[in-house]
Amino acid sequence: xxxxxxxxxxNDLLREQLAAEKVKSGERIAARDAQISALHEQxxxxxxxxxxxxxxxxxxxxxxxxxxxxxCLVDEALISESETTVVKSHTRKSKPRITxxxxxxxxxIIHDLPEEEKVCPHDGSELKNIGSDDHEQLEIIPAxxxxxxxxxxxxxxxxxxxHIVTASKPKQPIEKSIASPxxxxxxxxxxxxDALPLYRQSEMFKxxxxxxxxxxxxxxxxxxxxxxxPLINLLIDHLHxxxxxxxxxxxxxxxxxxxxxxxxxxxxxVMTNTGHQPACVFHYADxxxxxxxxxxxxxxxxxxxxxxYEGYQRACTEYGITRIGCWAHARRKFKxxxxxxxxxxxxxxxxxxxxxxxxxVIEKKIKGEPPDKRYxxxxxxxxxxxxxxxxxxxxxxxTVPPQTAIGKALVYLNNQWGxxxxxxxxxxxxxxxxxxxxxxxxxxxxxxxxxxxxxQAGAKASAxxxxxxxxxxxxxxxxxxxxxxxxRELPNAQSVEQVEALLPWNTSL
Numbered sequence: 423x424x425x426x427x428x429x430x431x432x433n434d435l436l437r438e439q440l441a442a443e444k445v446k447s448g449e450r451i452a453a454r455d456a457q458i459s460a461l462h463e464q465x466x467x468x469x470x471x472x473x474x475x476x477x478x479x480x481x482x483x484x485x486x487x488x489x490x491x492x493x494c495l496v497d498e499a500l501i502s503e504s505e506t507t508v509v510k511s512h513t514r515k516s517k518p519r520i521t522x523x524x525x526x527x528x529x530x531i532i533h534d535l536p537e538e539e540k541v542c543p544h545d546g547s548e549l550k551n552i553g554s555d556d557h558e559q560l561e562i563i564p565a566x567x568x569x570x571x572x573x574x575x576x577x578x579x580x581x582x583x584x585h586i587v588t589a590s591k592p593k594q595p596i597e598k599s600i601a602s603p604x605x606x607x608x609x610x611x612x613x614x615x616d617a618l619p620l621y622r623q624s625e626m627f628k629x630x631x632x633x634x635x636x637x638x639x640x641x642x643x644x645x646x647x648x649x650x651x652p653l654i655n656l657l658i659d660h661l662h663x664x665x666x667x668x669x670x671x672x673x674x675x676x677x678x679x680x681x682x683x684x685x686x687x688x689x690x691x692v693m694t695n696t697g698h699q700p701a702c703v704f705h706y707a708d709x710x711x712x713x714x715x716x717x718x719x720x721x722x723x724x725x726x727x728x729x730x731y732e733g734y735q736r737a738c739t740e741y742g743i744t745r746i747g748c749w750a751h752a753r754r755k756f757k758x759x760x761x762x763x764x765x766x767x768x769x770x771x772x773x774x775x776x777x778x779x780x781x782x783v784i785e786k787k788i789k790g791e792p793p794d795k796r797y798x799x800x801x802x803x804x805x806x807x808x809x810x811x812x813x814x815x816x817x818x819x820x821t822v823p824p825q826t827a828i829g830k831a832l833v834y835l836n837n838q839w840g841x842x843x844x845x846x847x848x849x850x851x852x853x854x855x856x857x858x859x860x861x862x863x864x865x866x867x868x869x870x871x872x873x874x875x876x877x878q879a880g881a882k883a884s885a886x887x888x889x890x891x892x893x894x895x896x897x898x899x900x901x902x903x904x905x906x907x908x909x910r911e912l913p914n915a916q917s918v919e920q921v922e923a924l925l926p927w928n929t930s931l
Contacts, residue, residue, distance in 0.1 A: 593913035607905035617868040647883020668858035675874040700896035704885035747841030750854035755831035793849030897926040
């Protein structure tokens with residue numbers, strides 16, 4: 423009996439071990455399947471990023487969840503209203519025509535009939551002019567160049583040889599250089615506004631008979647960037663006085679950085695505001711650490727709109743700055759998850775995007791309204807949507823694996839929730855950080871062409887010149903004309919008031 427009991431006990435122990443092993447095996451298989459599924463999602467996501475559409479517009483199916491209809495906003499600059507052509511089976515819209523602005527100078531070329539054709543073939547009467555059939559073409563005149571010679575007249579006393587006087591001339595942006603304010607503006611505009619690298623500009627100058635070495639042009643841009651520093655300081659002071667500041671950063675490669683490999687990453691940070699007197703300031707830093715926001719921000723800043731990067735938090739804590747989360751970043755993560763869904767099926771990503779889209783519909787309706795009215799409408803209309811979204815999010819978090827794309831989107835939404843809902847607390851706050859992303863986009867486009875900065879001085883100069891150009895664009899100024907004025911007048915400015923007169927919203931351009 424003792425042997426039978428021992429065998430039974432051993433048998434039970436083996437059964438328990440086998441059951442435990444099956445559980446562990448099942449857990450390993452489940453973990454492996456989850457990992458495989460996550461890897462499949464990553465591959466699909468990368469393929470979608472590489473070959474799919476980059477638009478973040480909502481699909482009609484997604485909007486159908488709330489039966490909302492949105493109008494598309496189209497930039498109609500230089501484009502006339504499209505015409506509608508009715509065809510038997512359907513209605514078709516013709517391509518919009520390009521119209522030429524009325525303020526362009528016009529030169530008439532008269533095409534007249536020969537004298538012998540100005541007689542009626544029926545009765546021989548002389549034909550009378552009743553108008554013209556006009557056709558306009560846009561003609562381009564290539565850049566013209568000339569040399570400005572500064573002649574400083576000299577005077578001497580005819581009675582003695584002891585008194586000789588030479589007339590003075592205005593200070594130049596780069597003394598003893600062949601580069602005039604207009605040439606410097608032309609080069610800077612093409613590089614920083616049009617993303618045209620200096621080596622390409624050098625080839626363009628050759629075609630009009632001028633040899634300009636790109637090294638010389640690079641040195642000119644560095645000196646110009648240093649020259650405009652007083653204006654940059656004023657722009658920074660202006661930004662610190664704004665109720666809310668947009669902040670963002672992107673990567674930059676600088677070849678000659680002390681203690682760093684040429685392949686290492688540096689960063690270009692940007693601060694901007696919207697509304698009255700918009701300004702934009704770029705700042706180069708060799709790091710993405712939390713020390714950079716500490717240096718850029720101050721106690722004067724009331725609130726900042728940023729993404730989920732935690733490097734901003736220390737500055738917000740130390741300076742008492744309100745931190746607002748970006749709904750565009752949250753939406754983007756659900757768009758990524760939506761791209762991985764099977765076609766024709768509606769999933770959780772569609773549900774989240776529909777909620778978020780309703781928030782944006784409200785923002786579109788209150789655009790241009792005063793802050794107090796924006797605040798009231800957000801409280802009455804946006805808050806109930808946010809409460810429903812939060813309830814849906816909390817239920818979904820329990821059922822969705824966190825390592826999946828939709829799971830990551832939900833986790834991000836949950837972690838950032840306190841910051842994301844902050845925009846409804848003040849009518850002056852924006853819903854997203856798109857203003858900063860729009861400001862930094864010209865830099866990222868230019869980076870694809872020139873790829874890197876040679877030195878830290880070049881990176882700092884680029885930051886300053888991008889700041890002036892993007893601020894001028896935000897204030898609807900002609901970039902070239904504005905830079906010509908700055909390069910001509912800033913070297914001769916003797917007071918803070920004279921420098922302030924060159925801020926984009928103070929100029930007479």
